[in-house]
Amino acid sequence: MTAPLLSVRRLAKSYATDGVQTHVLADIDLDLFAGDFVAVMGPSGSGKSTLLYCMSGMDAPTSGEVRFRNRDLAKLPERDIAEVRAQHFGFVFQQANLVSNLTLFENIAVPGYLKNGRSPAQTQKVARGLVERMGLAADAHHLPSQASGGQQQRCAVARSVVNEPDILFADEPTGALNRANTLEVLDLIGGFHAKGQTVCMVTHDVRCAVRATRVLYLEDGAIKGELALPPWSEAVNATGNASPKAREAQVNAWLSSLAW
Numbered sequence: 291m292t293a294p295l296l297s298v299r300r301l302a303k304s305y306a307t308d309g310v311q312t313h314v315l316a317d318i319d320l321d322l323f324a325g326d327f328v329a330v331m332g333p334s335g336s337g338k339s340t341l342l343y344c345m346s347g348m349d350a351p352t353s354g355e356v357r358f359r360n361r362d363l364a365k366l367p368e369r370d371i372a373e374v375r376a377q378h379f380g381f382v383f384q385q386a387n388l389v390s391n392l393t394l395f396e397n398i399a400v401p402g403y404l405k406n407g408r409s410p411a412q413t414q415k416v417a418r419g420l421v422e423r424m425g426l427a428a429d430a431h432h433l434p435s436q437a438s439g440g441q442q443q444r445c446a447v448a449r450s451v452v453n454e455p456d457i458l459f460a461d462e463p464t465g466a467l468n469r470a471n472t473l474e475v476l477d478l479i480g481g482f483h484a485k486g487q488t489v490c491m492v493t494h495d496v497r498c499a500v501r502a503t504r505v506l507y508l509e510d511g512a513i514k515g516e517l518a519l520p521p522w523s524e525a526v527n528a529t530g531n532a533s534p535k536a537r538e539a540q541v542n543a544w545l546s547s548l549a550w
């Protein structure tokens with residue numbers, strides 16, 4: 291059997307605020323395999339973002355293991371975790387958080403210079419390719435303040451993959467976008483997945499979750515269910531009842547069965 295890219299075992303996370311202990315995640319077991327597109331759903335406050343942050347080494351679990359390529363992130367010194375994040379993980383958040391005094395092109399290219407084993411010229415080539423793919427070619431010389439919200443988020447998606455990460459972590463990547471921009475960003479992330487990118491995305495939106503191949507339902511800090519879906523491309527191309535609408539209905543029915 292194929293080894294997981296990332297594996298979570300007995301993960302727990304709690305916070306102490308004003309002397310009060312809040313248990314956010316308890317006893318989470320999860321394997322992420324190369325090529326997976328995992329959507330994490332669940333009510334507000336159920337611990338979705340906390341799980342994503344612990345899985346991606348942005349936050350440390352209180353107990354348990356997060357193994358990336360069989361290295362326990364919790365046991366690595368911060369310098370090595372930073373290296374794993376920079377070389378192997380990509381991140382997209384609800385807000386684009388672009389560097390305001392860099393152009394869109396520079397926002398994409400600059401983090402790319404950190405990639406090991408790649409020359410600046412190669413990085414610029416990758417960044418130019420992403421600019422084209424994101425539909426940003428005409429605006430790549432603009433500052434973020436001169437770009438629309440949708441353009442900024444497409445730039446953030448490009449930045450997240452400039453280092454060709456093993457795993458793309460996305461926390462509500464379309465949460466601040468209108469419908470048209472949401473679909474564009476989903477198509478871009480879905481396009482990367484179709485080419486083999488592993489994705490782990492937190493979302494409230496069923497339109498986003500239907501792009502995944504695995505939908506997890508988190509409640510009160512525990513995984514309450516998982517729905518497996520065939521790749522999105524099959525749902526789009528197939529005739530009969532495997533249409534995107536049918537898929538949304540399937541995910542909605544599954545969520546209803548879990549009292550969503």
Ligand SMILES: Nc1ncnc2c1ncn2[C@@H]1O[C@H](COP(=O)(O)OP(=O)(O)OP(=O)(O)O)[C@@H](O)[C@H]1O
Nearest residue numbers: 305307312314332333334335336337338339340341
């Ligand atoms: N740094 C922190 N200190 C204290 N409590 C925290 C911290 N971060 C998160 N929490 C608490 O952990 C719980 C889960 O938060 P989290 O953001 O993971 O939930 P979520 O499912 O992503 O919620 P939402 O859908 O609203 O974004 C919440 O009760 C939150 O208040």
